[in-house]
Amino acid sequence: MARWRALxxxxxxxxxxxxxxxxQLKDASGRTIPELAKDTGYSTSSWERYFGGRALPPREAVEALARVxxxxxxRLLAVHEVAEEAWRTQPSAAAVDVSPRLEETENGPPASAGTAAGAEPRRSSVWRSVLIAGAGALVGASATALLMAPGAGARPSAAVARRVIYTCVYSRRDGLWYAGNSTTRTQQLVVDTTGSDVAELQCLLQRAGITPGGIDGSFGPLTEAAVIRAQKKFGxxxxxxxxxxTWAALRG
Structure with missing residues (x-):
């Protein structure tokens, strides 16, 4: 077990x-910091800053650690959410750390770790999430096309439901934001709800800078956590x- 320095x-x-x-999670895993860096995709120096309390890890790094x-x-992201709010309000706080992943430091210069809250790197992170979601959708569509092509092997079962691919196409009408999946302003959504209304919600959360865990039309734990963050943000x-x-706050 590591002997940690005082915060x-x-x-x-x-x-x-x-x-x-x-x-505690790092110690319980038995991994060294370099091993965590390799497994999570965030550099050793980044984790040293996170564990030392000198930088707040981004949400994605916390998710990666939990997965590893x-x-x-x-639960860990809920603790991170509270810490993120506190970090931004303390007088000497820098922004949430936006250190690049390992593959980015190998292919180009790292972003500054001292970027102020709400600056361009944070917006870039949101757009990066949009691009990743779009790339995943294209891969899924290509795989489906190959499977259905003549001579591709055994004919797929008719019981397999066709995957619905959602995208975010933002537009503003009459002072309200829409993402191209639904125009509802009243539909009640709860955990385990699925469909285009949920995809619209996820897109609007993403536009507000709150990651819902993907645009898949499924209201799961990550989307619920994002809704809670949005509700706190909008009072x-x-x-x-x-x-x-909640719809009015996200569309406004």
Whole structure:
């Protein structure tokens, strides 16, 4: 088990809680920091900053750590959400760390770790999520086309449902934002709901800078966590469910 250095003086308790939890998961996994770097795709120097409380890890790094060590990602991301809010309000805080992944540092210069909150790297992260979701959709469509082509092998079962691919095509009409999947402003959405209304919700969350975990039309734990973040951001009642008030905030 690593002998950790004391955290920086004046670190917000919410941030300290997150760092302590990350340290515990690292120790319990038995991995070294370089091993975690290799498994998560974030550099050794980035993890040293995260574990030292000198930079707040991005949401994606926390998700990657949870996946590697087998931790509950939803609970860990909830701790990260509170820490992120505290980090941005403390007087000496820099922004959430936007250190590039390992493959980016090998192919080009790293982004500055001192970028201010709300600056371009954070918006770029949102657009990168859009591009990744689009690429995944194209791969899925290509695989389906190959499977259905003549001579591709055994004929697929008729019981297999056709995959629906959702995209985000943003437009603004009458002062409201739409993403091309649904025009609802009142539909009630809860966990386990599926369909185009959920895809619209996910696109609007993404446009607001809150990652829903993908644009798949499925209201799962990550989308629920994103809805909770949005409700806190817009000063709404926090229940993780979507109704008229949440729709109005996201479309406004």
């Amino acid at each position: 920086p003086e004046g670190l917000d308790p919410a941030v300290a809680k997150l760092v302590s939890r990350l340290r 060590v087998g931790a509950d990602a939803v 709404l009642d926090v229940d993780g469910q979507v109704g008229p008030r």
